Amino acid sequence: xxxxxxxxxxxxxxxxxxxxxxxxxxxxxxxxxxxxxxxxxxxxxxxxxxxxxxxxxxxxxxxxxxxxxxxxxxxxxxxxxxxxxxxxxxxxxxxxxxxxxxxxxxxxxxxxx
Amino acid sequence: xxxxxxxxxxxxxxxxxxxxxxxxxxxxxxxxxxxxxxxxxxxxxxxxxxxxxxxxxxxxxxxxxxxxxxxxxxxxxxxxxxxxxxxxxxxxxxxxxxxxxxxxxxxxxx
Numbered sequence: 616x617x618x619x620x621x622x623x624x625x626x627x628x629x630x631x632x633x634x635x636x637x638x639x640x641x642x643x644x645x646x647x648x649x650x651x652x653x654x655x656x657x658x659x660x661x662x663x664x665x666x667x668x669x670x671x672x673x674x675x676x677x678x679x680x681x682x683x684x685x686x687x688x689x690x691x692x693x694x695x696x697x698x699x700x701x702x703x704x705x706x707x708x709x710x711x712x713x714x715x716x717x718x719x720x721x722x723x724x725x726x727x728x
Numbered sequence: 729x730x731x732x733x734x735x736x737x738x739x740x741x742x743x744x745x746x747x748x749x750x751x752x753x754x755x756x757x758x759x760x761x762x763x764x765x766x767x768x769x770x771x772x773x774x775x776x777x778x779x780x781x782x783x784x785x786x787x788x789x790x791x792x793x794x795x796x797x798x799x800x801x802x803x804x805x806x807x808x809x810x811x812x813x814x815x816x817x818x819x820x821x822x823x824x825x826x827x828x829x830x831x832x833x834x835x836x837x838x
Contacts, residue, residue, distance in 0.1 A: 650828075657732075657734075657829050657830040657831055658771070658816065660825055663825065673825065705770050705771075716761075716776070717761075717773070717826060718773075719771050720770050721768070722768070
């Protein structure tokens with residue numbers, strides 16, 4: 616395990632409310648990623664970070680923002696949650712080489728009513 | 729957009745049977761990874777294949793990377809109930825990002 620924790624593990628919220636998910640790692644890995652997992656789609660990249668304050672968009676970034684003020688923490692924010700953002704969200708880390716392993720957190724199940 | 733397809737989508741077999749699952753793309757990847765994911769948990773890496781034609785064995789699991797580095801297969805010999813899970817392949821886009829397939833959900837019945 617790469618010492619990745621996610622909080623909260625489960626959340627139910629209402630449409631239009633802001634939501635922040637937190638990912639914390641203890642391995643000092645440079646890269647951190649946020650994915651969402653939906654049936655039939657596998658894991659889709661939302662945003663990733665390649666260093667403190669260095670982030671970039673992934674495949675499905677609309678409606679999401681991220682911040683990384685410390686190496687160990689990567690926050691995912693839904694500014695105004697919608698029902699289409701109901702999903703399981705996974706954080707992952709890697710050291711960054713091109714044959715590198717990604718280590719995944721346990722996931723956050725988010726339901727937007 | 730790079731895509732990875734996996735087949736079959738679902739597979740239910742009896743303990744002791746052999747099986748093969750496939751991961752295919754029209755894109756070339758610098759490496760390809762296989763993960764297994766159990767319910768309520770994040771994916772866990774099984775293997776990384778890097779060289780075209782490469783074959784790696786992990787106990788009863790055999791992984792092969794296609795010669796053109798566009799496809800891969802996972803073969804399980806004498807499947808056991810503990811092999812049950814979602815098998816995901818992921819292509820490394822030359823260090824820029826990982827592209828995941830939708831997964832094969834395997835159920836091994838005792």
